[in-house]
Amino acid sequence: MAKTDKVAVLVAGSWGTALASVLADNDKDISIWSRNAQQVEEMNTLHTNERFLPGVQLSPRIHATASMEEALSGANAVLLVAPSSAMRSVAAAMKPYIQPDMTVIHATKGFETGTLERMSQVIADELPQLEPGRIAVLSGPSHAEEVIRRCPTTVVVASESQETAELAQDLFINSYFRVYTNADIIGVEVGGALKNIIALGAGLTDGLEFGDNAKAALLTRGLAEISRLGTAMGASPLTFAGLAGVGDLVVTCTSKHSRNWRAGYMLAQGNTLEQVLQQMGMVVEGVKTTQAAFVLAQRYDVTMPITEQLHQVLFSGKSPRAAVEDLMGRGRTHEIEETANFREYE
Ligand SMILES: NC(=O)c1ccc[n+]([C@@H]2O[C@H](COP(=O)([O-])OP(=O)(O)OC[C@H]3O[C@@H](n4cnc5c(N)ncnc54)[C@H](O)[C@@H]3O)[C@@H](O)[C@H]2O)c1
Numbered sequence: 242m243a244k245t246d247k248v249a250v251l252v253a254g255s256w257g258t259a260l261a262s263v264l265a266d267n268d269k270d271i272s273i274w275s276r277n278a279q280q281v282e283e284m285n286t287l288h289t290n291e292r293f294l295p296g297v298q299l300s301p302r303i304h305a306t307a308s309m310e311e312a313l314s315g316a317n318a319v320l321l322v323a324p325s326s327a328m329r330s331v332a333a334a335m336k337p338y339i340q341p342d343m344t345v346i347h348a349t350k351g352f353e354t355g356t357l358e359r360m361s362q363v364i365a366d367e368l369p370q371l372e373p374g375r376i377a378v379l380s381g382p383s384h385a386e387e388v389i390r391r392c393p394t395t396v397v398v399a400s401e402s403q404e405t406a407e408l409a410q411d412l413f414i415n416s417y418f419r420v421y422t423n424a425d426i427i428g429v430e431v432g433g434a435l436k437n438i439i440a441l442g443a444g445l446t447d448g449l450e451f452g453d454n455a456k457a458a459l460l461t462r463g464l465a466e467i468s469r470l471g472t473a474m475g476a477s478p479l480t481f482a483g484l485a486g487v488g489d490l491v492v493t494c495t496s497k498h499s500r501n502w503r504a505g506y507m508l509a510q511g512n513t514l515e516q517v518l519q520q521m522g523m524v525v526e527g528v529k530t531t532q533a534a535f536v537l538a539q540r541y542d543v544t545m546p547i548t549e550q551l552h553q554v555l556f557s558g559k560s561p562r563a564a565v566e567d568l569m570g571r572g573r574t575h576e577i578e579e580t581a582n583f584r585e586y587e
């Protein structure tokens with residue numbers, strides 16, 4: 242397997258910085274790109290990224306730059322961790338500096354608004370010079386705040402090419418960051434994106450003090466609808482029983498670190514969506530993902546009752562309490578879906 246010495250990381254938010262630290266622990270040279278010159282200066286002189294990972298001292302192996310050319314020059318691998326809304330513009334800006342044999346790994350959880358493309362599709366659109374199979378996704382239950390403290394964490398990397406998946410595994414794996422491979426890039430991307438919708442819902446039910454039964458119901462029925470849409474989009478149902486499915490769903494719905502859970506909790510307390518997003522100051526992917534999944538459910542003719550209710554809460558002013566009442570009052574159904582496509586009996 243090819244040895245990778247320099248990794249370019251784009252961008253320097255909380256997840257990009259935490260993953261850069263894993264790579265630094267693995268003795269890689271890291272060039273992290275940020276559009277913010279002040280942040281670049283802070284990372285290179287103080288070795289901190291206070292806005293996104295407060296109180297953390299970073300490795301001096303992490304060199305920050307505002308020059309895309311400098312970040313990518315000499316790199317064998319690229320880690321893309323832009324928010325889904327910025328993925329296309331960041332990938333497009335990389336294009337002049339990308340060689341066909343580079344490995345491009347992304348760790349972003351969402352769909353592109355409008356095109357509804359998965360992130361690997363957006364990257365492939367913008368970097369047509371890449372050889373087939375050079376793109377991978379890294380996903381799974383992993384909060385930056387814990388990875389940066391070297392807490393034991395497991396993730397999965399998926400690619401159409403086993404060689405690429407193993408190369409990505411090789412880059413990141415160490416004693417506290419265990420990396421599995423998977424061939425199901427659709428399932429890993431879809432699971433990582435859709436769990437954020439359910440995490441918003443978990444924050445809402447916790448904010449309403451509906452208790453543990455409600456939360457368990459939401460996770461379980463949430464996983465059912467994630468699996469239904471995912472399999473309709475071409476994923477393997479088994480992926481949703483793994484780290485990018487149930488694993489990430491559990492951590493995001495139960496962790497105090499989750500931005501999506503916190504956003505749901507704040508909504509339940511009467512804040513508007515605008516107030517929540519303003520106060521959060523970090524990306525809350527579940528909001529745009531709810532919009533995307535709402536349209537994808539129609540496109541693939543899949544029943545997604547939790548997503549539909551959350552869509553009404555976020556974008557039509559429905560009260561969270563009324564949304565829960567409507568979910569509880571749905572027509573009777575059979576728990577075990579009837580087909581391999583996980584369709585519900587009605
Ligand atoms: N934070 C985590 O623990 C975590 C874990 C797993 C996956 N993720 C995923 O990683 C992705 C990034 O999340 P994050 O938590 O690092 O976000 P963040 O809010 O911490 O950081 C986002 C970064 O993107 C930059 N940015 C925003 N728009 C940009 C643009 N147009 N051009 C260039 N840079 C831009 C911001 O300046 C900021 O540095 C999301 O898809 C998220 O779901 C996050």
Ligand SMILES: O=P(O)(O)OC[C@H](O)CO
Nearest residue numbers: 381382383498499500501
């Ligand atoms: O903080 P959240 O809600 O964006 O979730 C972060 C990660 O996706 C958890 O695996």
